[in-house]
Amino acid sequence: MSHSIQHQVKLPVFRLHQLAGLLLLSGMVSMAYMPRAYAEVSQHANTAVQSFDIAPASLDQVLNTYAKQTGILLVIDAKLTQGKQSRGLHGQYEVLPGLNVILGGSGLQAVTQENGSYKLQKAVQPLPASSSSVDTLPEVVVADAKVKEENKVYAGSQVARQGRAGILGERDFLDVPFNVTNYTSDIIADQQARSIGDVLQNDPSVRQTSARTNINEDFSIRGFTVASQDIALNGMYGLMPYFRVPVEMAERIEVLKGPSSLLNGMPPSGNVGGSINIVPKRAADEALSRFGVTYMNDSVFGGTADLGRRFGESNAFGVRLNGMYRKGDTTIDRQKLEEFMGSLALDYRGERLRVTADFINQQETINKVVRQFQVGDTLAKMPDAPDNKLNYPGYGHSQMKDRSMVLRSEYDLTDAAMVYAGVGTRNSQMDAVAGNPDQLNANGDFRSTPILQMFEVKSESYEAGSRFKFSTGKVGHQVSIGATKVNQNTNIFMTALSGFVFSNIYAPTYIDTPSTSGMDGSKVRLGTISLTSYAVADTLSFLDEKLLITLGARHQNVEQQSYNFAAGGVKNSAKYDESAITPVAGVVLKAWEGVSLYANYIEGLSQGQIAAPTLSNGGQAFSPYKTKQKEAGIKKDWGSIATTLSVFEIERPSAVVANNTLSVSGEQRNRGVELNVFGEIVSGVRLLGGGAYTQGKLVKNESTALNGNTPVGVPDWQVSLGGEWEPVLVSGLTLTSRVIYTSKQYVDQANNVSIPSITRFDIGARYKTKLQDTPVTIRANIENLFNRDYWNTSNEGYIYLGMPRTLLLSATADF
Structure with missing residues (x-):
């Protein structure tokens, strides 16, 4: 009776060891063939165009959602993405271009590994634009999306997330203790602005205070004058055209409301209503x-x-x-x-x-x-x-x-x-x-x-x-x-x-x-x-x-x-x-x-x-x-x-x-x-x-x-x-x-x-x-x-x- 019991106990253990060995051998064989098989599948996925509508969220959340929708294997180092935000992804993209649009402005880029998976690393250079749009979509739509990411603009493309806060450098609008609005070149073009005064009409606290075809062009911010000669160029005063400021050469027009002597120094006219850069x-x-x-x-x-x-x-x-x-x-x-x-x-x-x-x-x-x-x-x-x-x-x-x-x-x-x-x-x-x-x-x-x-x-x-x-x-x-x-x-x-x-x-x-x-x-x-x-x-x-x-x-x-x-x-x-x-x-x-x-x-x-x-x-x-x-x-x-x-x-x-x-x-x-x-x-x-x-x-x-x-x-x-x-x-x-x-x-x-x-x-x-x-x-x-x-x-x-x-x-x- 005891012999029979011992036999019944030892037999399952022996079979478990055999099964484990077989599983290990099978896994090693599978690993040997996986890079080629996964790479073939990944190569096909990378060239397939998909539609995306991923809402803005933390970078980790957006990347995880993207990986699930595309079925890719994405290796993420949490230290690289910690605290970073993403505007999400909207439109039709191939896998890698879409991934790099999500990463735009984060200082990161995605690279393809030998086994067909993707890995994040610090960007060696700004992400290049890619032509990932499908033939049925106007190419300009995808191009606009890429420009948005490179310039870190907010949803809608009319205002940039980041702007120059004087001596403090480039800051996200949520990180500066001032009321700021950074108008983009998109809103300049779409409204067919001929001078800076046409753009500033979008701001409820700013008004043009001179005739449109007057010799000069002045403004009022929060009820105080800002003269045309006090517009800054990259934070430096005394360099923009004196009487009327053109906008065709502007990537952004940044408006910071209120006095700003510490941030930018004193403007030549001593205006205190706000600063325009x-x-x-x-x-x-x-x-x-x-x-x-x-x-x-x-x-x-x-x-x-x-x-x-x-x-x-x-x-x-x-x-x-x-x-x-x-x-x-x-x-x-x-x-x-x-x-x-x-x-x-x-x-x-x-x-x-x-x-x-x-x-x-x-x-x-x-x-x-x-x-x-x-x-x-x-x-x-x-x-x-x-x-x-x-x-x-x-x-x-x-x-x-x-x-x-x-x-x-x-x-x-x-x-x-x-x-x-x-x-x-x-x-x-x-x-x-x-x-x-x-x-x-x-x-x-x-x-x-x-x-x-x-x-x-x-x-x-x-x-x-x-x-x-x-x-x-x-x-x-x-x-x-x-x-x-x-x-x-x-x-x-x-x-x-x-x-x-x-x-x-x-x-x-x-x-x-x-x-x-x-x-x-x-x-x-x-x-x-x-x-x-x-x-x-x-x-x-x-x-x-x-x-x-x-x-x-x-x-x-x-x-x-x-x-x-x-x-x-x-x-x-x-x-x-x-x-x-x-x-x-x-x-x-x-x-x-x-x-x-x-x-x-x-x-x-x-x-x-x-x-x-x-x-x-x-x-x-x-x-x-x-x-x-x-x-x-x-x-x-x-x-x-x-x-x-x-x-x-x-x-x-x-x-x-x-x-x-x-x-x-x-x-x-x-x-x-x-x-x-x-x-x-x-x-x-x-x-x-x-x-x-x-x-x-x-x-x-x-x-x-x-x-x-x-x-x-x-x-x-x-x-x-x-x-x-x-x-x-x-x-x-x-x-x-x-x-x-x-x-x-x-x-x-x-x-x-x-x-x-x-x-x-x-x-x-x-x-x-x-x-x-x-x-x-x-x-x-x-x-x-x-x-x-x-x-x-x-x-x-x-x-x-x-x-x-x-x-x-x-x-x-x-x-």
């Missing part, structure tokens, strides 16, 4: 040959060119050339326009060294240039807006030329430390005959004086700095150190060509532009300014970078010398040499996935005024004005749409003249709430814009009658909201619309004269297709659809007419 286009890995034709009514025709190539080992050298030319009659009576812009962008990207060089040449000539109205002392009520096609003052011309050259370089000392430097120059010239009309009464009577104005502004800009990362225990640090210097010299020739010319806005009298023959136009010195600053900031990270605290300060020195140009450029006795320190404190708390709570305290700086010689304290130079901002908000990335809700308070001192004495006694205080939105609600439906409520008040004035009044040009409500819809039944078609609303604004500090609210509607459409294998995009936009006549104003009290209904047509082709 242009990031120029660079050549991508895929060759680009894009040509276009444009039309704007009445009869302005033009053409564009955008060429990009990369050369050398690993495509290290890049060349990007952009050109634009427009000429013809505008929608304004008797007005003719001629514009030219050419830009050349060179770059080198090595393993550690990156060098860029930019050259910009812009010229603009306007015959019968439109000027802005000044509010006359006798004006008690604004007249109704006249026909928007009429020309004011009805004579004159302007010609502007800008040439800029910029050289920048960056070098990675280690993976955690880098240094950078930049130098640039700009020469701006203006030759104009113009005169600002004085609005005299509610009947529409005005007067103006034709004046010959010739300006020349020469600028030099320098920057240098470093950024490095390290840790102290569980606290991470990203320290930024920087220095900037801007030198600017202005020369002028100005003389009146006649006395007052009287006219009426409802029945203007057009006159010939007065002759300037016999005038030598020799310019004399008007002023010089030198801005030198040094800054340091540290972003401390806690709790695996869920809590970010930024602390820093900038020491800014302002040297200014004015000259009496009427006396032949004689140096004034007053010389300005002052300095100040502006701090910043910001915090970002990533409380939940895709949610950032943020707050900041930051100061802006403006050069103090010098009392005029005719005043009792003539020649007195005042210290730089400090503008203080407190702001808090919440940012939410919903996956394919993002929102920012902000509350802010900005306090800026102002200078007033009382009893023949200049003093700094008043203050403008703007408090507000902003809501910004961008992205896709659902696939094919996009939103861009938002709304802003601002309560502006004049406080602390010696003239108590002004206290409590609303500042000039600060509306209570502003709304800019645009939408796009891609009808499912018509592949390649996109329909667009936009509404821009601005509530009532005062044009005088006493709040006696105001202009009514403004509502403007725009519509558009674009169609993407292929003609004989050539991707073509046709666009049509109508601005001011209902041709409404309306006034607008600036923070300085200038008033001007809105543009008439304008039709824009264009067609671009990629060869």
Whole structure:
């Protein structure tokens, strides 16, 4: 009995060992044949095109979903993907190209192993574009997807995720303690923007505060002026065209709201409403040959060119050339326009060294240039807006030329430390005959004086700095150190060509532009300014970078010398040499996935005024004005749409003249709430814009009658909201619309004269297709659809007419 039991026990054990041996032998044989078999299956899968609709999520989640849908074997090192996000994948792709689109912007790339599986590794170079679209789909759709990933744009392709936060470097919009929006080249092209002002109309907190065909183009952000000369190029001031900024050469237009002296240094005009930065286009890995034709009514025709190539080992050298030319009659009576812009962008990207060089040449000539109205002392009520096609003052011309050259370089000392430097120059010239009309009464009577104005502004800009990362225990640090210097010299020739010319806005009298023959136009010195600053900031990270605290300060020195140009450029006795320190404190708390709570305290700086010689304290130079901002908000990335809700308070001192004495006694205080939105609600439906409520008040004035009044040009409500819809039944078609609303604004500090609210509607459409294998995009936009006549104003009290209904047509082709 026992023997039988033992036999029954031993027999199964013997069989288990035999089975294990057989399984081991079978496994070894299978492993020997697996690479070839799996590689054959994988090769077939890699060439098969599949459709994907994977929602944005963490990179790990998106990759796992992709591996399940494709059936591939994907080896993932969790250390490489930790903390990284992906925008998902939408469209039709082959396996490897689709995988690399998912990885775009992560610094990783996928490689195929011998056994046919896939492995992630750090990208040796930016992922090359691939042609993975199927024949039944327009090729341009897939190309757009690749461009999105390379430029790290958000869903909808209208706004970029990352932008330059001044000295802090490139940051994701969720990681900076400020309200920022980074508009892409896609929105510039789709809205057929002709200048930066056309793009900024998408932002509810930004308004253009000068006539569209005026000599210069200024803006208001959060109720404070930002002059055209204060637009930065890659964070450097004094280099973009002085009077009007072109957009054909822009990859991104970055808007940061509120004072930003620590981040960017003091702008030449001392503006504090916000900072606007242009990031120029660079050549991508895929060759680009894009040509276009444009039309704007009445009869302005033009053409564009955008060429990009990369050369050398690993495509290290890049060349990007952009050109634009427009000429013809505008929608304004008797007005003719001629514009030219050419830009050349060179770059080198090595393993550690990156060098860029930019050259910009812009010229603009306007015959019968439109000027802005000044509010006359006798004006008690604004007249109704006249026909928007009429020309004011009805004579004159302007010609502007800008040439800029910029050289920048960056070098990675280690993976955690880098240094950078930049130098640039700009020469701006203006030759104009113009005169600002004085609005005299509610009947529409005005007067103006034709004046010959010739300006020349020469600028030099320098920057240098470093950024490095390290840790102290569980606290991470990203320290930024920087220095900037801007030198600017202005020369002028100005003389009146006649006395007052009287006219009426409802029945203007057009006159010939007065002759300037016999005038030598020799310019004399008007002023010089030198801005030198040094800054340091540290972003401390806690709790695996869920809590970010930024602390820093900038020491800014302002040297200014004015000259009496009427006396032949004689140096004034007053010389300005002052300095100040502006701090910043910001915090970002990533409380939940895709949610950032943020707050900041930051100061802006403006050069103090010098009392005029005719005043009792003539020649007195005042210290730089400090503008203080407190702001808090919440940012939410919903996956394919993002929102920012902000509350802010900005306090800026102002200078007033009382009893023949200049003093700094008043203050403008703007408090507000902003809501910004961008992205896709659902696939094919996009939103861009938002709304802003601002309560502006004049406080602390010696003239108590002004206290409590609303500042000039600060509306209570502003709304800019645009939408796009891609009808499912018509592949390649996109329909667009936009509404821009601005509530009532005062044009005088006493709040006696105001202009009514403004509502403007725009519509558009674009169609993407292929003609004989050539991707073509046709666009049509109508601005001011209902041709409404309306006034607008600036923070300085200038008033001007809105543009008439304008039709824009264009067609671009990629060869």
